[in-house]
Amino acid sequence: MKGSLPLLILFTLSQGGKHGYAIAKVIREQSEGVLAFTEGTLYPTLHDLEKRGFIESYKDKVSGRTRRCYQLTEAGLRELDVQRQEWNQYSSAVSSILGGAV
Amino acid sequence: MNSFKNWLDEVMDGLPAELVEEIQTEYTAHYEDAVEDHQSEGFSGAESEQIALGQLGTAKKVSRKLKDVHIGRATYLSGLYASALLLFLFIASQILYVSLDLKDGSLASRGFMSSIEFILVTFSLYILFAMRRLLEWHYEEESLVPLITFIGVGMVWQSGAVIISRLLYDYSGHDEALRTLSSYTSATDLILLVSILIGRFIMGCGLVMLGWRLSKVSDSLYGLRKPIAGGIMLMGFCAATYGISVNIDLYAPAELAYVGMMLGHAIIWPLTILLFFRVLYRNPIHTPLKTT
Numbered sequence: 001m002k003g004s005l006p007l008l009i010l011f012t013l014s015q016g017g018k019h020g021y022a023i024a025k026v027i028r029e030q031s032e033g034v035l036a037f038t039e040g041t042l043y044p045t046l047h048d049l050e051k052r053g054f055i056e057s058y059k060d061k062v063s064g065r066t067r068r069c070y071q072l073t074e075a076g077l078r079e080l081d082v083q084r085q086e087w088n089q090y091s092s093a094v095s096s097i098l099g100g101a102v
Numbered sequence: 103m104n105s106f107k108n109w110l111d112e113v114m115d116g117l118p119a120e121l122v123e124e125i126q127t128e129y130t131a132h133y134e135d136a137v138e139d140h141q142s143e144g145f146s147g148a149e150s151e152q153i154a155l156g157q158l159g160t161a162k163k164v165s166r167k168l169k170d171v172h173i174g175r176a177t178y179l180s181g182l183y184a185s186a187l188l189l190f191l192f193i194a195s196q197i198l199y200v201s202l203d204l205k206d207g208s209l210a211s212r213g214f215m216s217s218i219e220f221i222l223v224t225f226s227l228y229i230l231f232a233m234r235r236l237l238e239w240h241y242e243e244e245s246l247v248p249l250i251t252f253i254g255v256g257m258v259w260q261s262g263a264v265i266i267s268r269l270l271y272d273y274s275g276h277d278e279a280l281r282t283l284s285s286y287t288s289a290t291d292l293i294l295l296v297s298i299l300i301g302r303f304i305m306g307c308g309l310v311m312l313g314w315r316l317s318k319v320s321d322s323l324y325g326l327r328k329p330i331a332g333g334i335m336l337m338g339f340c341a342a343t344y345g346i347s348v349n350i351d352l353y354a355p356a357e358l359a360y361v362g363m364m365l366g367h368a369i370i371w372p373l374t375i376l377l378f379f380r381v382l383y384r385n386p387i388h389t390p391l392k393t394t
Contacts, residue, residue, distance in 0.1 A: 021135040038159030043128055044167035068128055
């Protein structure tokens, strides 16, 4: 499932700005623990998305601590649509093959 | 907490100083949040720290990803420019070589050709360096790094000998690499000819091995894996064949191998430009997910 983390991050951030740990927690909880990733690689992925202009960071106070949070940009919203479409095409193609085999 | 400190130190090692504090703060907050969450789930302090650290992954992997984003991108961009310039210089040098009749053996001609060789090898070495970072940091193919170093050594060795040989000796009508070992004129000349041969052989074998190993990597390199691997193997095979056949006085295979090397150049550099471009401007970085 290479390359799916950026899509999940973009989707998570489309629901509102979050810091890194909150993003990891949402992915873990919403997939009911099925999807996991090396959490240390979350930050390079976030920094990469920021360099590409898909997200932007800002400082926010969370539980009394200053945290670096991330939010989606307009370009990120468009990228989310593109990646979601690609994912839907891919998954429906696999589903139709598996469905046909049953 | 000590284990986390060690993990963090290893991750930050080699990152630009101006980024360290901010990235350190991010990881520390993440780790502390995770420890708190695990404690609230009923784990002891030590257990929570251990679980939280395990979830972060190995320091080596995380460090590579951070370097890919914060150092690698600049290297890949300059690698892209260097590949484009090299392609241009390579074509221009071939045209100049023919149109200016640089086989007259004058010191000016030899100096000019040596300068071209120096520039081409400098650019080639830089592209190798950028490719090494790309394979190590972006594609996590660390095992290819020693091969790239091996090729670099061969390249410096043979080009160094070619440049010195060109400047010292007047081989009117000959490319100095197109001379058999028996045609040497002095002990220094012989050493240089042997050096050219060995360097070219090391470089050739290294390229063949790199191409072969590259063809086996799991990532498709944006669909460029096979043509790049093929081009590298062609160039390597021809470089090694060229060196050997010249040495044993077989000019026909040498000429054929020379054409193969030119073809290899024509295949590899445009593909390298394309690969760096796609890494920089196509999809965001690959971060594998796994199902638990």
